[in-house]
Amino acid sequence: MTALGRLMARSDDDIPVRTPRVPAREAAERELSDPRYHQHDPNPIQQALDWLWERIGELFSAAAGTTPGGWIGLLAIAASVVLLLIALRLRLGAVRRTPTTSGALFAEAPRTAAEHRSAADRHAAEGRWNQAIQDRMRALVLALEERTLLTPGPGRTADEASTEAGRAFPAHADRLRTAARTFDDVTYGGRPGTEEAYTLLTALDTDLQHAKPDLATTPTRSRG
Numbered sequence: 001m002t003a004l005g006r007l008m009a010r011s012d013d014d015i016p017v018r019t020p021r022v023p024a025r026e027a028a029e030r031e032l033s034d035p036r037y038h039q040h041d042p043n044p045i046q047q048a049l050d051w052l053w054e055r056i057g058e059l060f061s062a063a064a065g066t067t068p069g070g071w072i073g074l075l076a077i078a079a080s081v082v083l084l085l086i087a088l089r090l091r092l093g094a095v096r097r098t099p100t101t102s103g104a105l106f107a108e109a110p111r112t113a114a115e116h117r118s119a120a121d122r123h124a125a126e127g128r129w130n131q132a133i134q135d136r137m138r139a140l141v142l143a144l145e146e147r148t149l150l151t152p153g154p155g156r157t158a159d160e161a162s163t164e165a166g167r168a169f170p171a172h173a174d175r176l177r178t179a180a181r182t183f184d185d186v187t188y189g190g191r192p193g194t195e196e197a198y199t200l201l202t203a204l205d206t207d208l209q210h211a212k213p214d215l216a217t218t219p220t221r222s223r224g
Contacts, residue, residue: 113142117205120198129193130186133201137183140205144168149213158183168213175204 111119116139123132141161144150149168150161162180166173179201185191 111138111142113139113146116142120202124195124198129195129198131193132198133182133186133193136198136201136205137179140179140201140208141165143205143209158187165208169208169211170214172204172208172211175200179204 116135120132120135120139123129123135137158141150141156141158144161144165145152150164153160158180159177162176166176169176182193182197182201186193186197
């Protein structure tokens with residue numbers, strides 16, 4: 001018989017057993033502390049979550065009470081906020097994916113065309129096509145500067161370089177514009193580079209190394 005059962009037991013002559021108040025309470029506490037009475041209680045994490053949801057419910061109830069239209073008005077406001085966040089996300093995503101040609105072609109310490117070609121080959125060998133395309137385009141432009149076929153311009157963009165190079169090599173003007181667009185796409189437009197794009201850029205770089213420029217439109221560099 002449990003402690004509570006013993007407390008409520010009656011004597012043989014049907015007279016209730018009288019137990020002092022304090023011992024009775026202690027006996028009840030010991031009885032209720034038995035683990036079998038708590039085996040279905042929620043764990044501490046569930047208790048914390050229940051408490052949190054109760055507080056959130058109270059917060060929404062309070063907000064509904066002060067919002068015109070009650071719960072309907074509150075839900076309308078919440079829906080408007082969600083739609084606004086979605087619109088902002090789509091807008092920011094579109095801006096991030098839009099290519100820009102305002103960035104400079106070179107954003108690091110000066111290197112030679114040969115150094116950029118070597119870096120491009122290493123990136124290509126490891127399948128890093130974005131970096132390979134960037135370094136190959138820089139090698140192409142630097143090689144033309146080293147031949148004094150382009151005027152050096154540290155802040156020059158890929159479009160500016162391709163336009164100037166196209167005047168020196170009219171037969172390759174279209175390929176140069178494509179190369180500049182590819183560089184901008186992978187550098188600023190968030191588009192992944194491909195092996196095909198890198199192969200085309202490498203072929204253009206090689207062809208320009210052996211091509212004869214149109215000297216009538218080629219700038220000269222002062223060698224003072």
